[in-house]
Amino acid sequence: MPPNSEIGRLSIVAFISPRPVVRSGDGAAEVYNRVMLGARETEWILDKARSLGFSLCGVAPVAEFPELERLPEWLARGYAGQMNYLADPRRPAPASRLAGLEGARSLIVCTLNYDTAQPHTAEAAASAASSSSYRQKDGGPAAALGGAPRGWISRYAWGDDYHRVLGERLERLIAAMREEFREPFAARAYVDTGPIAERVAAKHAGLGWLAKNTCLIHPELGSWLFLGLVVTTIEFAPSLPPEQPPQPDLCGQCTLCIDACPTQAIVEPYVLDARRCISYLTIEHRGSVPEGLRAGIGAHVFGCDICQDVCPYNRKRAVTMETVFQPRLLERKGETRNSKIEKRQETLYAPSLEWLAALSEEEYRRIFRGSAIKRTKYQGLVRNACVALGNATATLDSAARTRIGALLERLSASHDSVIAEHAAWALDRLRQR
Numbered sequence: 086m087p088p089n090s091e092i093g094r095l096s097i098v099a100f101i102s103p104r105p106v107v108r109s110g111d112g113a114a115e116v117y118n119r120v121m122l123g124a125r126e127t128e129w130i131l132d133k134a135r136s137l138g139f140s141l142c143g144v145a146p147v148a149e150f151p152e153l154e155r156l157p158e159w160l161a162r163g164y165a166g167q168m169n170y171l172a173d174p175r176r177p178a179p180a181s182r183l184a185g186l187e188g189a190r191s192l193i194v195c196t197l198n199y200d201t202a203q204p205h206t207a208e209a210a211a212s213a214a215s216s217s218s219y220r221q222k223d224g225g226p227a228a229a230l231g232g233a234p235r236g237w238i239s240r241y242a243w244g245d246d247y248h249r250v251l252g253e254r255l256e257r258l259i260a261a262m263r264e265e266f267r268e269p270f271a272a273r274a275y276v277d278t279g280p281i282a283e284r285v286a287a288k289h290a291g292l293g294w295l296a297k298n299t300c301l302i303h304p305e306l307g308s309w310l311f312l313g314l315v316v317t318t319i320e321f322a323p324s325l326p327p328e329q330p331p332q333p334d335l336c337g338q339c340t341l342c343i344d345a346c347p348t349q350a351i352v353e354p355y356v357l358d359a360r361r362c363i364s365y366l367t368i369e370h371r372g373s374v375p376e377g378l379r380a381g382i383g384a385h386v387f388g389c390d391i392c393q394d395v396c397p398y399n400r401k402r403a404v405t406m407e408t409v410f411q412p413r414l415l416e417r418k419g420e421t422r423n424s425k426i427e428k429r430q431e432t433l434y435a436p437s438l439e440w441l442a443a444l445s446e447e448e449y450r451r452i453f454r455g456s457a458i459k460r461t462k463y464q465g466l467v468r469n470a471c472v473a474l475g476n477a478t479a480t481l482d483s484a485a486r487t488r489i490g491a492l493l494e495r496l497s498a499s500h501d502s503v504i505a506e507h508a509a510w511a512l513d514r515l516r517q518r
């Protein structure tokens with residue numbers, strides 16, 4: 086188990102506030118006795134979370150957290166781009182007004198470490214980047230990983246979809262709670278699936294601080310942590326007693342993440358303009374990627390890890406033992422010169438850009454079943470591979486230029502106008518160099 090001094094410190098808060106909470110929903114109303122449980126029950130939750138493989142767990146009360154006061158301004162500045170769901174009016178009041186969970190009292194926040202042993206973006210790109218600070222040069226990791234140009238999928242999406250992995254474990258936690266706590270209660274698991282600001286909840290559960298790159302960082306484990314939570318009507322004793330402030334901000338004078346961001350998306354410390362963020366552009370943004378941002382995307386085809394790669398709190402690597410987060414290995418069929426079909430292995434760790442750009446929709450669906458990469462959809466992934474190919478053109482030898490030129494020509498005639506436009510853009514860059 087990783088060190089977890091935060092979750093051990095609990096107040097001895099006992100009990101009873103016998104105001105009944107009524108949940109009306111689909112007909113019959115249920116009544117939950119509002120009883121604040123003591124430290125022993127919270128400790129039971131933390132133990133159960135550990136036994137389910139979570140790296141950290143903490144309990145926060147349902148509250149109107151002050152961090153969310155700036156959400157309206159953030160939205161008004163347009164930083165959310167197309168992510169309209171972030172303007173859901175329930176978001177500033179996490180969980181307290183969630184449908185079906187009126188009377189929610191506690192947020193049980195769990196984290197799962199997903200840092201596998203593979204190198205970081207910057208290490209993979211080291212031989213390609215000539216400057217000491219990480220800036221993507223002519224395709225970044227694409228150039229470093231040899232021969233054919235290679236793209237970069239964010240570490241979090243190499244293995245199985247974390248929504249499912251965490252979601253299943255949180256459901257098991259709820260099932261165990263049903264065995265343990267006999268009073269009627271409601272509980273629901275969330276992993277990016279509701280209007281809840283998970284990092285803010287994690288901070289108030291004592292699991293870390295909200296850093297300048299906007300991620301939640303734990304002082305020992307860093308930020309390669311997925312978050313998930315259970316919202317419940319049970320009132321558990323919080324991991325941080327009221328008099329104890331959350332984990333202090335340890336960013337200090339450091340600005341490494343801000344300086345390293347290839348698209349200057351961290352517009353001021355702690356504030357991300359998602360419209361400029363490669364993660365947003367490659368995963369959430371639908372349609373055409375603004376031309377002015379395409380070069381900065383470099384070799385990224387899904388997500389971006391750079392502002393975490395450079396963070397000093399991620400240097401001490403606590404590599405995960407979870408096999409589900411290891412990069413997927415895939416069989417890939419290809420023609421040899423004498424027309425025999427040969428099988429090659431492809432991996433989601435720095436995959437071949439030509440392979441990604443040439444995928445059919447049917448192959449895409451098969452390969453990315455159960456993967457977070459499905460979020461960007463087929464059009465998005467091929468679009469992103471075209472952008473990355475356009476950014477890799479300076480690194481290609483003549484054989485690769487001919488091959489990739491033919492592929493981009495074919496894609497620029499695609500009936501999908503978004504794919505066609507990005508392929509034409511990449512082809513244009515190939516011809517200019």
Ligand code: B12
Pocket residue numbers: 152153154155156158159168171239240241276277278279280281282283284298299300301302308309310311312313354355356357359362364365368369387388389390392
């Ligand atoms: C939308 C979203 C995104 C968007 C927006 C990211 C963002 N920073 O908000 C995009 C697509 C860009 C994104 C990217 C990533 N995401 Co994301 N994302 C989410 C999601 C669904 C909601 C986050 C949210 O509410 N954002 C809204 C903004 C407003 O929140 P905020 O940045 O905290 O903004 C506050 C500050 O700006 C603050 N503020 C402080 N000072 C000031 C000053 C001023 C003037 C203003 C205006 C505001 C302000 O006020 C704002 C409101 O609180 C959460 C899951 C969830 N339900 O919580 C996952 C989540 C945050 N993402 C996660 C991950 C892993 C990532 C990526 C690392 C994935 C990748 N490798 O590509 C990147 C990281 C990029 C980054 N540096 O943040 C994890 C984070 C884990 C962790 N340890 O922190 C989460 C929790 C998912 C999960 N369940 O594990 N993500």
Ligand code: SF4
Pocket residue numbers: 298345346347348349350351357361362363364388389390391392393
């Ligand atoms: S994820 Fe990449 S693009 Fe987004 S803020 Fe971090 S470094 Fe910048």
Ligand code: SF4
Pocket residue numbers: 296297298299335336337339340341342343392395396397398
């Ligand atoms: S790189 Fe530095 S400023 Fe950025 S999150 Fe890490 S410690 Fe904070």
